[in-house]
Amino acid sequence: xxxxxxxxxxxxxLTLVALLMGAPILIGIWASLLPxxxxxxxxxxxxxxxxxxxxxxxxxxxxxxxxANSFIVAILITAGQFVLCTLAAxxxxxxxxxxxxxxxxLFLITMMLPFEAQIIPNFQTIRVFGWLDSxxxxxxxxxxSAFGVFMLRQAFxxxxxxxxEYSQLIGLNHLQFLFKIVLPYSRSTLITFGLYMFLxxxxxxxxxLITTFSDSYRTTQVGLKQLQAQDTFSNWxxxxxxxxxxxxxxxxxxLVGQRYFKKGLNTGGLKA
Amino acid sequence: xxxxxxxxxxxxxxxxVLDGISAQIQEGxxxxxxxxxxxxxSTLLRIIAGLIPASSGSVFFDSQNVTxxxxxxxxxxxxxxxxxxxxxxxxxxxIRFGLHNLDLDATxxxxxxxDALDMVHLTELxxxxxxxxxxxxxxxxxxxxxxxxxxxxxxxxxxxSNLDAQLRTEMRQELVQLHKELGMTLLYVTHDQVxxxxxxxxxxxxxxxxxxxxxxxxxxxxxxxxxFVATFIxxxxxxxxxxxxxxxxxxxxxELTDANQHSVRLPLPxxxxxxxxxxxxxxxxxxxxxxxxxxxxxxxxxxxxNLGRESSVSLVNNGHEFIxxxxxxxxxxxxxxxxxxxxxxxxxLHFFDEKSNLAVNNKGVPEKAGVLDGIA
Amino acid sequence: MELHKNPDNPLLVxxxxxxxxxxxxxRKTNAALWFLLPSLVILAIFTFYPMIMTAIESLFSTNVxxxxxxxxxxSNYAEIFSDPLFLKSLVNTFxxxxxxxxxxxxxxxxxxxxxxxxxRGNGFFRTAFASTMGISGAVASVLFLFLxxxxxxxxxxxxxxxxxxxxxxxxxxTGAMIILVVVSIWMGTGFSFLNLLGALQxxxxxxxxxxDLAGWSSWQKTWKITVPMVSPxxxxxxxxxxxxxxKTFTEIDLIxxxxxxxxxxxxxxxxxxxxxxxxxxxxAASEALVLTAIIAFATWFQFRFTERKVYYK
Numbered sequence: 001x002x003x004x005x006x007x008x009x010x011x012x013x014l015t016l017v018a019l020l021m022g023a024p025i026l027i028g029i030w031a032s033l034l035p036x037x038x039x040x041x042x043x044x045x046x047x048x049x050x051x052x053x054x055x056x057x058x059x060x061x062x063x064x065x066x067x068a069n070s071f072i073v074a075i076l077i078t079a080g081q082f083v084l085c086t087l088a089a090x091x092x093x094x095x096x097x098x099x100x101x102x103x104x105x106l107f108l109i110t111m112m113l114p115f116e117a118q119i120i121p122n123f124q125t126i127r128v129f130g131w132l133d134s135x136x137x138x139x140x141x142x143x144x145s146a147f148g149v150f151m152l153r154q155a156f157x158x159x160x161x162x163x164x165e166y167s168q169l170i171g172l173n174h175l176q177f178l179f180k181i182v183l184p185y186s187r188s189t190l191i192t193f194g195l196y197m198f199l200x201x202x203x204x205x206x207x208x209l210i211t212t213f214s215d216s217y218r219t220t221q222v223g224l225k226q227l228q229a230q231d232t233f234s235n236w237x238x239x240x241x242x243x244x245x246x247x248x249x250x251x252x253x254x255l256v257g258q259r260y261f262k263k264g265l266n267t268g269g270l271k272a
Numbered sequence: 273x274x275x276x277x278x279x280x281x282x283x284x285x286x287x288x289v290l291d292g293i294s295a296q297i298q299e300g301x302x303x304x305x306x307x308x309x310x311x312x313x314s315t316l317l318r319i320i321a322g323l324i325p326a327s328s329g330s331v332f333f334d335s336q337n338v339t340x341x342x343x344x345x346x347x348x349x350x351x352x353x354x355x356x357x358x359x360x361x362x363x364x365x366x367i368r369f370g371l372h373n374l375d376l377d378a379t380x381x382x383x384x385x386x387d388a389l390d391m392v393h394l395t396e397l398x399x400x401x402x403x404x405x406x407x408x409x410x411x412x413x414x415x416x417x418x419x420x421x422x423x424x425x426x427x428x429x430x431x432x433s434n435l436d437a438q439l440r441t442e443m444r445q446e447l448v449q450l451h452k453e454l455g456m457t458l459l460y461v462t463h464d465q466v467x468x469x470x471x472x473x474x475x476x477x478x479x480x481x482x483x484x485x486x487x488x489x490x491x492x493x494x495x496x497x498x499x500f501v502a503t504f505i506x507x508x509x510x511x512x513x514x515x516x517x518x519x520x521x522x523x524x525x526x527e528l529t530d531a532n533q534h535s536v537r538l539p540l541p542x543x544x545x546x547x548x549x550x551x552x553x554x555x556x557x558x559x560x561x562x563x564x565x566x567x568x569x570x571x572x573x574x575x576x577x578n579l580g581r582e583s584s585v586s587l588v589n590n591g592h593e594f595i596x597x598x599x600x601x602x603x604x605x606x607x608x609x610x611x612x613x614x615x616x617x618x619x620x621l622h623f624f625d626e627k628s629n630l631a632v633n634n635k636g637v638p639e640k641a642g643v644l645d646g647i648a
Numbered sequence: 649m650e651l652h653k654n655p656d657n658p659l660l661v662x663x664x665x666x667x668x669x670x671x672x673x674x675r676k677t678n679a680a681l682w683f684l685l686p687s688l689v690i691l692a693i694f695t696f697y698p699m700i701m702t703a704i705e706s707l708f709s710t711n712v713x714x715x716x717x718x719x720x721x722x723s724n725y726a727e728i729f730s731d732p733l734f735l736k737s738l739v740n741t742f743x744x745x746x747x748x749x750x751x752x753x754x755x756x757x758x759x760x761x762x763x764x765x766x767x768r769g770n771g772f773f774r775t776a777f778a779s780t781m782g783i784s785g786a787v788a789s790v791l792f793l794f795l796x797x798x799x800x801x802x803x804x805x806x807x808x809x810x811x812x813x814x815x816x817x818x819x820x821x822t823g824a825m826i827i828l829v830v831v832s833i834w835m836g837t838g839f840s841f842l843n844l845l846g847a848l849q850x851x852x853x854x855x856x857x858x859x860d861l862a863g864w865s866s867w868q869k870t871w872k873i874t875v876p877m878v879s880p881x882x883x884x885x886x887x888x889x890x891x892x893x894x895k896t897f898t899e900i901d902l903i904x905x906x907x908x909x910x911x912x913x914x915x916x917x918x919x920x921x922x923x924x925x926x927x928x929x930x931x932a933a934s935e936a937l938v939l940t941a942i943i944a945f946a947t948w949f950q951f952r953f954t955e956r957k958v959y960y961k
Contacts, residue, residue, distance in 0.1 A: 007767070010762075010767070011769065013762070014762060014763070014769075014770075014773050017759065017762070017777075018773055018776045018777065021759075021776065021777060021779075021780065021834070021837070022776060022779070023795075023802075024788070024791040024792060024795060024834065025779075025783075025791065027791075027794070027795065027802055028790075028791045028794065031794060039800050040799075040800060042799065042800055042805060044800075044802065083686070084686045084687045084690065085687070087682075087683040087684070087686060087687070088683060088684050088686075088687040090683055091679075091680045091683035091684050095679060095680040095683065096680075097680035097681070100680075103684065103688075106691075107687075107691070108951065110691055110695045110696075111947060112940075112943065112944040112947040112948060113695060113699050113940060113943075113944065114894075114895055114916075114936075114939055114940055114943045115895075116895055116897065116916045116919055116920075116936065116939060117698075117699065117702050117919070117936035117937065117939055117940045118694070118695060118698035118699055118702060118936075119698075119919075119920070119923070120698070120701075120702060120705065120923050120929055120932060120933060120936070121697065121698035121701035121702060121705070122694055122698045124701075125693065125694070125697070125698070140690070140694075141690070141693075141694040142694075143686075143687075143690045144686070144687040144688075144689075144690035144691045144694070144695070146691070149687065174679060174683075199782045202784070203782070203783075203784035203785065203786075205784070205785055205786055205897065205898040205901075206897050206898070206920070209901070210924065220784075220786075221784050221785070221786035221787075221898070222786075224786045224787065224790060224902075225786065225901070225902055228790060228793075228902070236794060236797075236800060239790060239794075240790070240794060243787050243790040243791060246784070246786075246787055247783065247784075247787045250782050250783055250784065250787075251779065253782070254778070254779055254781060254782055255775075258775060258778065261778075261781070261842065
């Protein structure tokens with residue numbers, strides 16, 4: 001086989017596999033543009049495409065409200081984690097204190113404990129606090145993240161000792177050292193961290209499912225279940241349009257953040 | 273500002289890193305701390321900076337005890353091996369950042385930055401990021417940052433060891449020049465004895481947690497206090513021979529043999545007690561010739577390293593290897609037999625006590641380490 | 649520079665590592681406490697407390713409001729391990745986790761090896777293959793529910809056309825399991841793909857150059873260079889995928905609801921239904937602890953392993 005023939009063969013298979021992998025999304029997008037009547041009749045090859053389903057989704061369902069809720073929740077959690085994880089990671093990377101090893105182990109142990117096993121008491125706690133169906137209940141339990149602390153500590157440890165020593169020579173205090181040297185130095189990890197945490201909590205399902213009861217606080221992923229249940233298999237066009245709307249921010253973040261995710265993978269792996 | 277180190281020790285856990293360090297560094301001196309890696313020289317520098325606490329002992333700046341003072345209050349600056357530049361700041365901003373705790377007004381700050389940049393010839397690169405500079409240029413930025421603070425004490429930790437050989441030689445000259453112009457007290461840590469010898473006004477040799485000797489470069493070269501300093505300073509290294517002294521007959525018998533298979537004997541340049549010694553002789557003090565003469569002994573040439581204007585000749589006699597430096601090109605093939613003559617001058621013969629490894633002077637009493645310039 | 653003017657605030661003490669006097673050490677310990685306290689408080693309330701409560705609840709019977717009723721020792725555990733439904737759930741969970749885990753890694757490895765060399769256009773395909781990473785379980789569920797729908801979905805219609813009678817897979821125990829496995833593989837591939845791609849590309853070219861000089865065949869090169877170099881990553885990913893798939897919840901809730909006939913009532917879902925559906929909190933808590941034990945073991949395994957991997961670097 002000649003080289004160019006080999007290449008054509010290579011690209012043919014690649015394209016085929018890529019189409020297969022992308023099919024669920026591509027077909028979803030296509031269906032979201034078709035009238036529900038055509039879908040229901042099995043006419044997926046219809047050419048009656050329009051944005052009507054999207055207009056209908058926005059006008060007749062609370063999807064925008066859901067998205068706003070998810071956006072607020074994901075941003076609040078990301079910001080909260082950013083503050084708390086940065087502080088803890090700073091202590092583990094730059095301070096000496098009693099029981100440091102043991103406390104770090106305590107953080108790591110929480111990564112072994114599945115959230116699924118904590119939901120029952122957590123639900124009760126939130127109820128006692130009066131945080132059911134509220135942003136506080138949706139976000140505050142996630143403000144601490146052992147994984148985040150671990151990831152940021154790894155990044156902070158990359159700051160050269162000499163820079164730490166230099167900062168002491170010129171008299172920086174902890175917060176100045178953190179803000180003027182450590183954080184700018186760890187910029188790309190922080191971006192990865194932010195995008196990753198946003199994405200993770202944009203996708204949260206179980207906790208909002210249990211703790212939200214109204215459209216005022218219901219998030220997208222749970223909202224999708226709500227819509228699907230109400231419309232039980234009747235209005236496919238609108239359901240698909242909603243799903244694609246919810247998918248858009250995810251795809252956007254993946255596209256923007258791709259190089260950061262790749263870097264993150266190289267510096268210690270992502271996945272809580 | 274002068275510096276006094278008073279019985280400093282440092283332990284990390286159970287490991288001793290520094291022990292009994294006492295010395296005095298004069299105002300405006302270019303003072304070099306030299307020693308092999310692990311000798312504690314960087315630790316000592318950091319104790320002086322206040323970055324690492326000493327386990328015991330004190331540090332004085334002039335008459336002030338600064339042992340418990342945080343680094344920022346010691347009014348010193350430091351230049352690091354890896355430069356410690358902030359990658360996300362421009363050259364000028366890095367230098368300005370170094371002025372952080374001086375509370376200067378904006379005009380003075382700008383002037384200092386400009387002057388420092390000018391001094392290290394980096395004015396055109398002021399807006400570049402460190403990444404866009406060569407290693408040598410980055411080191412100049414680090415220097416400029418130190419210069420701009422106008423600190424009267426500058427500590428340097430192996431600042432040239434990441435540069436290539438040629439640039440390193442150039443930078444040595446520049447640093448010496450800079451020190452002359454600015455007149456600050458300069459403490460310089462290096463593992464490279466050539467660097468120490470070419471730059472330092474005085475040198476402290478550290479090994480095995482202890483001060484081995486403090487002195488001017490020529491002091492160390494001509495009067496090494498012990499076997500370690502003798503072999504550490506100078507390249508190629510000082511040769512060491514086993515020697516047995518016969519006090520009555522007033523000569524030393526070496527484990528070398530002459531043409532008649534007799535032991536080589538050297539007349540003693542000064543009185544020494546009878547016993548076993550190590551005799552140190554610098555390679556350039558051994559003369560070689562093609563023909564035998566009185567006092568010479570035959571040696572076999574093992575290898576010749578031709579350096580152009582001089583040659584190091586590796587020789588062997590009676591199973592003992594040593595080196596002679598010849599101030600010329602030396603086109604002698606391997607395995608050729610030539611004749612070596614040892615010096616007889618008192619100044620060229622360094623006897624070391626076999627047990628303590630300390631140099632013995634012409635009265636036969638071992639000298640104490642560091643006595644030359646220790647604390648008075 | 650107002651920040652460093654107030655020495656009483658522990659966050660504002662100099663960032664000095666040196667601390668020769670007792671006083672300074674003490675102040676530094678305080679500073680560390682302030683840095684750690686916010687995280688520790690949240691962890692204490694929302695991780696350690698509930699974990700301990702779950703452990704306690706698993707030893708009690710509970711009333712419908714979830715309040716502890718009576719201490720029953722280990723009888724909740726005895727009950728779940730003699731309950732055929734729980735055992736079935738456990739077995740099906742393992743079948744799902746192993747199939748989906750291996751499937752994800754295999755597909756990711758296949759994709760990564762297709763685009764690991766520096767051919768033109770591979771960059772585009774890399775982005776395409778990585779793009780399923782981060783898609784939520786809910787969106788994926790809706791997309792696949794549509795695909796597998798017996799009357800309107802592409803796959804449902806395809807099955808019908810090739811003569812499969814039961815083309816409503818969701819209604820069939822095996823079919824439901826297959827859908828969940830497919831969705832799980834599809835969602836997990838992007839992450840594993842990116843990792844494996846990195847591993848493949850980080851094998852130094854020199855190794856292959858040496859092998860070429862020694863005249864090795866490409867088969868030899870694959871088995872003696874590529875596989876050993878990539879196997880740490882493969883192993884790492886396998887553990888990570890397994891942990892992730894043990895926690896699968898969203899897709900079950902949206903696609904199968906645990907059915908049909910409890911065929912997809914995997915353990916994480918069963919905890920939820922027993923607690924919030926059947927209001928049997930004691931039982932749910934002991935099931936949750938079984939899940940915790942499995943995941944803790946896998947995570948511990950991964951920590952040990954990652955530590956070694958880092959060490960070898």
